[in-house]
Amino acid sequence: MFSNTDNRIFKLINPIIFMKEVIRLENVSKIYKQDTPNPVYALKDVNLVINEGDFVAIMGPSGSGKSTGMNLIGSLDVPTKGRIILDKHNISHLTESDLAQVRGKKIGFIFQQFNLIPNLTAKENIILPMNFQYLSEEEKEKRAVALLKLVELEERMNHYPSELSGGQQQRVAIARSLANNPEVILADEPTGNLDTRTGEIVMRFLKKLNEKGKTIIIVTHDKNLALNSAKTIYWLKDGQIEKITKKINDQWKEVKL
Amino acid sequence: MKDYFVFAFKNLKRRGLRSWLTLLGIFIGIASVVSLISLGAALKDTVNSQFGISSTDLITIQAGGLNSYGPPGSGAVNPLTKKDMEEIKKLSLVEISFGRNIEILKTKFNKKTNFIYYATIPDDEIKKKIYEFEELKIKEGRFISTGDNNVVLLGNDLTNKDKNGFDKIIKPEDRLEIQNKNFTVIGILEKKGSFTIDQAILIQEKSLNALRDTGDTFDIIIAKVKSKEDMDLAKKNIEKLLRERRNVKEGEEDFQVSTPEASLATVNQILIGIQIFIVMIASISILVGSIGVANTMYASVLERKKEIGTMKAIGARNSEIFKIFLFESAILGLIAGIVGVLLGFLFTFIGEIILIQLGWSFLKPAYPWYLFLGCILFALLTGSFAGLIPAINASRKNPVDSLRYE
Numbered sequence: 133m134f135s136n137t138d139n140r141i142f143k144l145i146n147p148i149i150f151m152k153e154v155i156r157l158e159n160v161s162k163i164y165k166q167d168t169p170n171p172v173y174a175l176k177d178v179n180l181v182i183n184e185g186d187f188v189a190i191m192g193p194s195g196s197g198k199s200t201g202m203n204l205i206g207s208l209d210v211p212t213k214g215r216i217i218l219d220k221h222n223i224s225h226l227t228e229s230d231l232a233q234v235r236g237k238k239i240g241f242i243f244q245q246f247n248l249i250p251n252l253t254a255k256e257n258i259i260l261p262m263n264f265q266y267l268s269e270e271e272k273e274k275r276a277v278a279l280l281k282l283v284e285l286e287e288r289m290n291h292y293p294s295e296l297s298g299g300q301q302q303r304v305a306i307a308r309s310l311a312n313n314p315e316v317i318l319a320d321e322p323t324g325n326l327d328t329r330t331g332e333i334v335m336r337f338l339k340k341l342n343e344k345g346k347t348i349i350i351v352t353h354d355k356n357l358a359l360n361s362a363k364t365i366y367w368l369k370d371g372q373i374e375k376i377t378k379k380i381n382d383q384w385k386e387v388k389l
Numbered sequence: 390m391k392d393y394f395v396f397a398f399k400n401l402k403r404r405g406l407r408s409w410l411t412l413l414g415i416f417i418g419i420a421s422v423v424s425l426i427s428l429g430a431a432l433k434d435t436v437n438s439q440f441g442i443s444s445t446d447l448i449t450i451q452a453g454g455l456n457s458y459g460p461p462g463s464g465a466v467n468p469l470t471k472k473d474m475e476e477i478k479k480l481s482l483v484e485i486s487f488g489r490n491i492e493i494l495k496t497k498f499n500k501k502t503n504f505i506y507y508a509t510i511p512d513d514e515i516k517k518k519i520y521e522f523e524e525l526k527i528k529e530g531r532f533i534s535t536g537d538n539n540v541v542l543l544g545n546d547l548t549n550k551d552k553n554g555f556d557k558i559i560k561p562e563d564r565l566e567i568q569n570k571n572f573t574v575i576g577i578l579e580k581k582g583s584f585t586i587d588q589a590i591l592i593q594e595k596s597l598n599a600l601r602d603t604g605d606t607f608d609i610i611i612a613k614v615k616s617k618e619d620m621d622l623a624k625k626n627i628e629k630l631l632r633e634r635r636n637v638k639e640g641e642e643d644f645q646v647s648t649p650e651a652s653l654a655t656v657n658q659i660l661i662g663i664q665i666f667i668v669m670i671a672s673i674s675i676l677v678g679s680i681g682v683a684n685t686m687y688a689s690v691l692e693r694k695k696e697i698g699t700m701k702a703i704g705a706r707n708s709e710i711f712k713i714f715l716f717e718s719a720i721l722g723l724i725a726g727i728v729g730v731l732l733g734f735l736f737t738f739i740g741e742i743i744l745i746q747l748g749w750s751f752l753k754p755a756y757p758w759y760l761f762l763g764c765i766l767f768a769l770l771t772g773s774f775a776g777l778i779p780a781i782n783a784s785r786k787n788p789v790d791s792l793r794y795e
Contacts, residue, residue: 208702208788229706236704243792247699251399263392264704308703 152184153217154315154347155205160214162200174200176371177214179389182316182364187342188349189358192368199320201368202351206318207235219315236264240309242319246301248293254304255280255289261311279307283337299330306337310346317341319350323357335361359384393709397716401724404689408721411685414678415725415771416732418671419764423733425667428740430755432660446617447522448624450477450610450631452644467635467643468606476630477612482623484615487515488607490597496590497566499557505547506589507567509597522613523586530561530576533593541565541572542591545580552588567592568600620648675768678725679775686718686779690786697783698791707784714780715773722772726765734761 157180164172175197182188182205192198203209204216207223210231215224219238223231235241240261248257258276267275280286283303293301302322309317319338323331339361342348352358358365365384367374377384401408452469471488478486490509495502510516510533519525520532533542547553548560559565563574572592581587597603614623627646637643690697697710705713737754 203789206702208792229708232701232704232706235702241699241702243699243702247695247702247792249696249699251403252396256399260700261703264700264706264709312704 153181154184154186154219155182155349156180156215156217157204157211158215158217160204160211160216162197162204162209163212166212173371175204175211178371178373180205180366180373181389182347182349184315184347185342185345186347187339187361187363188347189362189365190349190351190368191353191355191358191365193353195370196368197371198351198353198368200371202318202320202349205316205349206239206241207231232264236261237312238315240311240314240317242302242305242309242317242322244321244324246293246298246305246325248301248304248308250293253290253292254285254296257293257304258308258311261308265312275311276307279310282310283307297330298326299333302326302330302334303337306334306341310341316347316349319348321352321354322350323354324352331357393712393716394720396713397720400689400713400717401720408685408689411681412678412721412725412728414674414676414681415722415768416678416729418673418675418678419726419729419768420732420736421667421671421674423730423760423764424736424740425664425671426760427733427737427754427756429660429664430757431741431744431753446614446620446649448612448614448620448627448646448648450612450627450644450646451608468608469610469644470607471605473631473634474607474610476634477610477627480612480623480626480630482614482616482619482626484613485515485518486610486612487511487518488610489519490594490601490603490606490608492597492601492603494567494600495569498555498559498563501555503554506585507541507592507597508585508589509594510542510591512594518613522611523581525581525586526579528577528579530574533575533591537575537593539570539572539596540575540593541567541596542576542578543574544587544589544591545578546584546587547590548577570600572596620650624648675771679722679771682718682721682725682772682775683779685721686714686776687782689717690714690779690783693783694786694791694794697786698788698794701786701788702792710786711780711784714783715776718776718780719769719773722775723765723769725772726768729768730761730764733764 157178160178160180161176162174164174178197178201180201190198190201200209204211207216207218207226208231210216210226211224215222217223218234221234223234226234241247248254249260252260255276258279259272262272262275277286277289280289283306285300285303285307288296288300288304293304296304302325306317309319317338322338323334326334335357338348338350350357350362363379365377367377376387376389378387379385450469450473452467469488474486474488477483488511492507493504494507496505497503510519512535514535516533516535525532528545529548530542533540543559548558550556550558553559559574559577561574561576565572565574578586578591612623612627614620624646628642631644631646632639632642635643700710700713734756737756741754
């Protein structure tokens with residue numbers, strides 16, 4: 133076996149072999165109205181692997197099952213069939229409170245409509261996820277200020293969401309998603325409520341995070357957004373993965389899992 | 390814990406007027422309970438002292454029934470006599486006994502005439518017992534002693550020129566013309582807070598007899614029992630004795646023997662009745678208020694469904710959502726309690742000022758801290774209880790559905 137130092141060296145030399153796996157879906161199905169004569173397959177036998185440091189887009193038209201996929205990856209929901217492995221732990225059968233703990237620690241959510249808590253200031257919104265993980269006051273304060281600096285909104289820290297523009301709100305949401313230093317950032321149509329220019333600024337922040345090594349997953353129906361930002365795209369159709377494409381040397385190539 | 394309180398507080402701060410209006414019921418309920426109990430304490434003390442119920446080992450006997458108007462025992466067809474008093478004194482359980490007469494007499498001073506209550510005191514040394522039993526104290530001058538002639542002792546209100554009806558302060562050594570006969574004021578009593586003392590004049594038995602020819606009769610006879618425990622038995626013995634002497638059957642008595650306990654019980658019964666009534670109204674008010682809190686919390690859970698979904702997505706467990714909402718309604722209750730207690734305190738205070746204005750400054754409302762604390766705690770519990778089901782409801786919301794909620 134390798135020592136830690138060796139491990140790091142190997143990682144540098146050959147990222148393909150030593151890539152750390154963050155999320156894996158194995159034969160996952162989500163079935164609604166299962167006990168009726170007409171069960172609805174939102175997802176059917178989906179297999180998916182997301183590695184550390186990847187920038188993944190889950191692409192598909194509405195009704196393709198991408199929202200259900202996001203809920204399962206984000207551990208907001210559990211699958212009807214199959215296994216979901218998040219950071220080496222099977223989370224398919226966890227209770228609701230355990231799932232809450234897992235996603236609070238390992239997943240940072242960004243929503244289309246920002247979903248900031250209106251009664252809390254920008255800084256308090258960023259602190260909120262840390263409250264659920266019982267961090268110390270000093271630690272919370274320190275992290276919140278650092279995150280506000282990262283999204284370049286320090287001078288707005290005591291503003292309420294209603295006093296911020298859409299783009300600023302989404303940047304606060306990005307900072308909030310990073311609060312507990314999660315394994316993955318999961319963004320649901322992050323630019324869906326923003327104009328093109330503001331959307332680009334938000335995507336630039338996400339790209340910057342990815343360059344620093346953060347795993348990012350965006351769920352979108354916007355093909356250009358996916359093509360411009362992602363490194364890997366899962367194309368979803370009718371609850372199944374149609375194809376997987378990867379950007380290799382600036383060229384999109386279809387790959388197998 | 391602190392974080393949830395701060396969060397709950399912030400949510401409440403930004404809430405609309407609507408939420409606060411629903412608390413009105415709790416405000417009113419708590420306020421009425423507080424003022425009721427504060428004023429009630431004063432009321433009870435006062436009613437007791439107004440009826441002269443101070444010594445608890447005295448038995449009062451009067452002829453006639455409760456239905457006779459005017460001073461006690463007056464107008465009775467068959468009045469109590471000196472002989473009755475002496476027979477009562479002979480009873481084994483009775484320590485001492487004496488009779489008194491109460492009359493309204495024409496009184497002239499400063500060229501003005503008024504009709505004033507006079508109560509007799511015995512001519513012998515027993516009169517000292519009256520001073521003692523009624524806890525009378527001299528403010529000016531002195532008590533009446535056995536050798537005095539044509540003297541009177543005045544209740545405190547009668548010296549006051551605004552209250553005595555003579556437009557002039559009466560001092561010791563002043564002369565009053567009572568039923569056209571001259572009397573000297575020998576002393577003034579300290580204020581007692583009871584009209585039966587403050588607005589009456591004490592006169593010697595022999596003087597009244599000379600003015601009104603009361604003969605051997607008494608309006609009331611007072612008996613002091615040797616031991617308080619024997620009160621009821623002594624009362625029964627006196628009743629038996631008087632039935633025999635007056636030749637009446639049991640149940641048809643033309644006299645009344647009352648103990649202070651019995652009088653106290655009657656007064657307290659009335660007060661308790663009033664209190665129960667007000668507490669009932671207050672309870673209904675608090676119930677309506679708590680339904681209001683539950684309602685506003687339900688509305689809040691619905692309005693903030695998406696917020697609940699978001700908080701769950703970023704790691705809030707069910708218990709944490711529950712806490713946030715429960716704390717909100719608990720704080721609502723707490724605020725309602727504090728406001729209610731302050732309002733109640735204010736009402737009582739205003740009540741006290743009105744009483745002072747009316748000249749009843751001896752009416753002292755109580756402001757017990759445990760009452761205030763108890764009411765605030767009660768409101769806090771009411772708020773928490775009202776918010777319980779909405780909070781459970783909020784905590785059980787499915788994150789996926791809640792996030793999709795618009």
